Amino acid sequence: MTRSRATAIGFVAVLLWALLALLTVGSAPVPPLLLNALCFTVGGLLGLVWVLATGGLAQLRGVRWPVYAFGTLGLFGYHALYFSAxxxxxxAEAGLIAYLWPLLIVLFSGLLPGERLRSGHLLGAALAxxxxxxxxxxxxxxGFQAQYLPGYGLALLCALTWSGYSVLSRRMGDAPTSSVAVFCLATAVASWGLHxxxxxxxxxxxxLGWGATLALGLGPVGLAFYVWDIGVKRGDIQLLGTSSYAAPLLSTLVLxxxxxxxxxxxxxxxxxxxxxxxxxAARASLSA
Known part of the structure; x- marks a missing residue:
C-alpha cells in the first residue's frame, strides 16, 4: 500500500467523525458509559467479522499486551470523555473544542523523530x-454560561486524548490494524463493567435513538477506527492530521x-x- 493511499483511507475516518456529534445527540438520554458499551460492542463485533474474513486472527497472537492496553485506554478514554462532554x-460548541485534535496532532507530531514544527504550525495553533x-x-x-464549563473541559481533554493516541500510535506501528478489533471489544467490556x-x-x-446508537457503532465508533489506524501508521501523519481541518466545520454544518x-x-x-x-498548519506541512 502506498503512503498516499493510506493517507486517503485514513481521511475516510474524518468524514465519519463529522457525524459523531449528530448521532451522539440522537442517542440521548443514554448515559455516556452505557453508550460507550453499546457502540464498542457493535464496532468490536464489526472488526471481529473483518478479522475472521481476512484471516487476520493469527496476527493477534503476536501483539504485545502493552499495545492492547494502550489502544483500549485511547478508545475508552476519548469516547467516554466525548459522550460526557x-x-x-x-x-456544536463542545464538538468544536473536541475537534482541536487535528491541530494538536500536528503539534505533537513535531516531537516524533524526523519531524519538526514551523511558524505556520504555531500560528495555526494560536488561531484555533x-x-x-x-x-x-x-x-x-x-452568551457565557458557567454551567457548561465542565462539558467544555471534558471536550478539551477529548482533543488531548485523541491527538496523543494518534501520534503515539506511530510508535506502535508494528501492531496490525486487526488489533483495533481487540481494542474495541476490550473497551466494550470495560464500559459495561463501569456502567x-x-x-x-x-x-x-x-x-430513532436505537438507530443513532447502531449508526455510531457501525461508523464513527466502528469503521472509522480501522481506516484511521491504517492512515496514521502507514500514511503521512502530519498531512492526515492537518487535512482533518474539515472535521470541525463539517460537524458544525451537520448540526x-x-x-x-x-x-x-x-x-x-x-x-x-x-x-x-x-x-x-496544513499549508506549513505541505510547504515543508
Whole structure:
C-alpha cells in the first residue's frame, strides 16, 4: 500500500467523525458509559467479522499486551470523555473544542523523530485556540454560561486524548490494524463493567435513538477506527492530521442543517478560527 493511499483511507475516518456529534445527540438520554458499551460492542463485533474474513486472527497472537492496553485506554478514554462532554454542554460548541485534535496532532507530531514544527504550525495553533476561547467565553457577552464549563473541559481533554493516541500510535506501528478489533471489544467490556458500577441504566427511548446508537457503532465508533489506524501508521501523519481541518466545520454544518444547533456569529467565527488554524498548519506541512 502506498503512503498516499493510506493517507486517503485514513481521511475516510474524518468524514465519519463529522457525524459523531449528530448521532451522539440522537442517542440521548443514554448515559455516556452505557453508550460507550453499546457502540464498542457493535464496532468490536464489526472488526471481529473483518478479522475472521481476512484471516487476520493469527496476527493477534503476536501483539504485545502493552499495545492492547494502550489502544483500549485511547478508545475508552476519548469516547467516554466525548459522550460526557456532549451530555453536559451544547453539542456544536463542545464538538468544536473536541475537534482541536487535528491541530494538536500536528503539534505533537513535531516531537516524533524526523519531524519538526514551523511558524505556520504555531500560528495555526494560536488561531484555533482563539476559536476555542471564543466558544467558552461566548464572545465576551451574555452568551457565557458557567454551567457548561465542565462539558467544555471534558471536550478539551477529548482533543488531548485523541491527538496523543494518534501520534503515539506511530510508535506502535508494528501492531496490525486487526488489533483495533481487540481494542474495541476490550473497551466494550470495560464500559459495561463501569456502567453497572456507577450509572443508572437508561436505554434508547425509541427507534430513532436505537438507530443513532447502531449508526455510531457501525461508523464513527466502528469503521472509522480501522481506516484511521491504517492512515496514521502507514500514511503521512502530519498531512492526515492537518487535512482533518474539515472535521470541525463539517460537524458544525451537520448540526446546524439538522436543526440541533442554532446558527450564530460566535459559532460561525469559532468554527472558522478552528478550521482556519488547522488549514494554516496544513499549508506549513505541505510547504515543508
Amino acid at each position: 456532549l451530555r453536559l454542554a451544547p453539542a 485556540f482563539a476559536g476555542a476561547g471564543l466558544i467558552i467565553t461566548g464572545g465576551g457577552g451574555p 453497572f458500577m456507577v450509572e443508572e441504566t437508561v436505554w434508547p427511548q425509541d427507534m 446546524v442543517i439538522s436543526g440541533i444547533a442554532a446558527p450564530s456569529w460566535v459559532l460561525a467565527l469559532s468554527a472558522l478560527l478552528i478550521t482556519g488554524g488547522a488549514l494554516l
